[in-house]
Amino acid sequence: MQLIAVGVFISLVFGCSAAISGPYLFWGHEKLYDLQPQALVDASSREPQLTQLFKDVKAIIIFVRNATSRLEGTKYPKFENLVKNSAWSYLPQRNLAAEPFTYNANIEVINLTGLSEEDDAELLTGYNDALTIYGQGQVLGILASREEEVHYLAKREAKDEGKEQKADPGANTAQQNTTEAEDTYVYIAEGNKAVLVLNDPPELQLGNETLLLKEQNTHTTFDDQRAKGYGRLSITFMNNLEKCALRFKFSLARGTWHLRNVEVEYKESKTVLPARGNEYTLPSAPIGFSYRCSSEKLIFANPSKNDTQMILLLSDYQVQPWLNGNHKFGAVYDCVGFISVPILAGLLVSAFLLAILGLGITALMSIHSPNRFESSRNKQLTFTVQE
Numbered sequence: 001m002q003l004i005a006v007g008v009f010i011s012l013v014f015g016c017s018a019a020i021s022g023p024y025l026f027w028g029h030e031k032l033y034d035l036q037p038q039a040l041v042d043a044s045s046r047e048p049q050l051t052q053l054f055k056d057v058k059a060i061i062i063f064v065r066n067a068t069s070r071l072e073g074t075k076y077p078k079f080e081n082l083v084k085n086s087a088w089s090y091l092p093q094r095n096l097a098a099e100p101f102t103y104n105a106n107i108e109v110i111n112l113t114g115l116s117e118e119d120d121a122e123l124l125t126g127y128n129d130a131l132t133i134y135g136q137g138q139v140l141g142i143l144a145s146r147e148e149e150v151h152y153l154a155k156r157e158a159k160d161e162g163k164e165q166k167a168d169p170g171a172n173t174a175q176q177n178t179t180e181a182e183d184t185y186v187y188i189a190e191g192n193k194a195v196l197v198l199n200d201p202p203e204l205q206l207g208n209e210t211l212l213l214k215e216q217n218t219h220t221t222f223d224d225q226r227a228k229g230y231g232r233l234s235i236t237f238m239n240n241l242e243k244c245a246l247r248f249k250f251s252l253a254r255g256t257w258h259l260r261n262v263e264v265e266y267k268e269s270k271t272v273l274p275a276r277g278n279e280y281t282l283p284s285a286p287i288g289f290s291y292r293c294s295s296e297k298l299i300f301a302n303p304s305k306n307d308t309q310m311i312l313l314l315s316d317y318q319v320q321p322w323l324n325g326n327h328k329f330g331a332v333y334d335c336v337g338f339i340s341v342p343i344l345a346g347l348l349v350s351a352f353l354l355a356i357l358g359l360g361i362t363a364l365m366s367i368h369s370p371n372r373f374e375s376s377r378n379k380q381l382t383f384t385v386q387e
Contacts, residue, residue: 023090023091023092023094024090024091024096024142024143024144025083025088025089025090025091025142025143026088026089026090026091026140026141026142027082027083027086027087027088027089027140027141028057028086028087028088028127028137028139028140028141029053029056029057029087029137029138029139029140030087030137031049031052031053031056031087032053032087032088032089033087033089034049035049035050035053035089035091047097047098050096050097050098050100051098051103053140054098054100054102054103054104054140055103055104057104057138057139057140058106058134058135058138058139059104059106059107059108059130059133059134059138059139059140060100060104060106060107060108060139060140060141060142061107061108061109061110061126061127061130061139061140061141061142062100062107062108062109062110062142062143062144063110063112063122063123063126063141063142063143063144064109064110064111064112064143064144065111065112065113065114065119075116075117075120076116076119076120076123077120078120078121078123078124079119079120079123079124082123082124082127100140100142106134108126108130110122110126123143127139127141184197184198184199185197185198185199185200185201185202185214187216187220187233187235188220189220189221189222189233189323190219190220190221190222191222191325192323192324192325192326192327193222193224193321193322193323193324193325194222194231194233194250194319194320194321194322194323195319195320195323195329196233196235196248196317196318196319197317197318197319198314198315198316198317199294199315199316199317200315200316201213201214202237202246202312202313202314203312203313203314203315204244204264204266204310204311204312204313205309205310205311205312205313206266206308206309206310207308207309211239211244213237213239213244213246214237215237215238215239216235216236216237216238217236217237217238217243218236220233220234220235221233221234222234222321224322226252226322229251229252229253230249230250230251230252231249231250231252231257231321231322232247232248232249232250233247233248233250233321234246234247234248235247235248242266242267243265243266244264244265244266245263245264245265245266246262246263246264246312247262247263247265248261248262248319249261249262249263250321250322252287252322255286255287256284256285256286256287257284257285257286257287257321257322258279258282258283258284259275259282259283259284259291259298259319260274260275260282261273261274261275261300262275262300262312264300264310264312271302271310272302273300273301273302273310273311273312274300274301274303275298275299275300276299276300276301277299281296281335283298283319284333285320285333287322288322288324288330288331289320289330289331289332289333290318290319290320290329290330290331290332290333291318291319291320291332291333291334291335292317292318292319292332292333292334292335293316293317293318293334293335294316294317295335296335297313297314297315298313298314298315298317299311299312299313300312300313318332
């Protein structure tokens with residue numbers, strides 16, 4: 001029970017990325033005794049150990065479940081005994097130095113239901129079935145987790161790798177199945193200095209003409225002028241042999257970045273389009289954090305009515321400047337306000353129930369007991385005498 005309490009409050013179904021996330025619980029192979037957690041160890045120093053471990057085992061079985069609650073031994077007794085009776089190691093980090101998909105072709109991924117009794121039985125049955133096929137001590141079990149849904153910067157690279165692996169008969173099918181089906185437009189500045197991710201291409205409206213900017217022309221760049229309090233993310237597109245450059249300007253003040261406008265260069269004309277909104281609705285976050293909004297479009301429009309109407313629309317986007325070489329977004333700020341439809345509905349239902357309760361209490365308080373009672377003493381005896 002202590003093992004389970006220490007080890008794992010995991011995991012999820014990781015459908016959109018081939019990478020698994022921690023914390024991790026490994027069991028089933030004798031080399032795990034050398035993989036115990038150590039303090040002040042560079043994560044890269046573990047890469048040779050993990051690589052050799054993934055190569056040595058004949059098969060790897062990965063379990064993921066639909067919950068983030070802690071695994072308790074009382075609810076998972078079969079799994080607890082399974083881990084106790086074999087070599088095991090608990091790795092608390094979020095990411096592995098080496099991914100198993102690259103070094104072993106026999107990988108099976110089992111998604112658990114989230115019900116403790118069913119999960120407990122599935123963990124034992126799935127692992128024992130693999131032992132029957134590959135032999136005792138030849139199967140590595142991994143219980144892993146992933147973070148909440150987030151756009152990884154390597155998403156486009158993962159798609160390309162998935163296409164190349166289709167021609168390789170020995171490639172791992174689990175990695176191919178995790179490739180995203182939907183189109184995602186990822187714009188990463190050179191050196192991972194900034195990133196913009198969209199689920200729909202940028203839409204530029206020029207009067208009655210609408211351009212969908214899908215084809216990127218050159219590399220994305222980020223002009224870092226932090227000392228001057230701003231930075232510029234530049235993306236160049238091609239539309240009907242015409243260049244269209246978008247330069248998103250981020251201002252920096254007191255450790256918080258703000259996206260305020262975009263410069264659009266198209267057909268030898270340059271126009272600065274300010275973003276519509278206020279300080280509470282426009283994209284902004286502290287340095288090291290990203291901003292995401294899927295419910296509302298970000299609109300840039302020229303304020304002057306005398307000029308040709310020009311509007312740039314970004315929908316379902318996530319952006320982060322000053323990424324500082326990281327390979328994924330920081331913690332997310334979003335555009336969901338305090339008053340949302342679910343919250344408003346809850347307030348209305350609560351008010352309705354309180355009104356019913358108030359009427360009931362008022363009705364109870366209006367009931368009064370009678371202040372006069374009849375008794376035999378107060379009644380007069382009357383009778384009639386007949387002659």
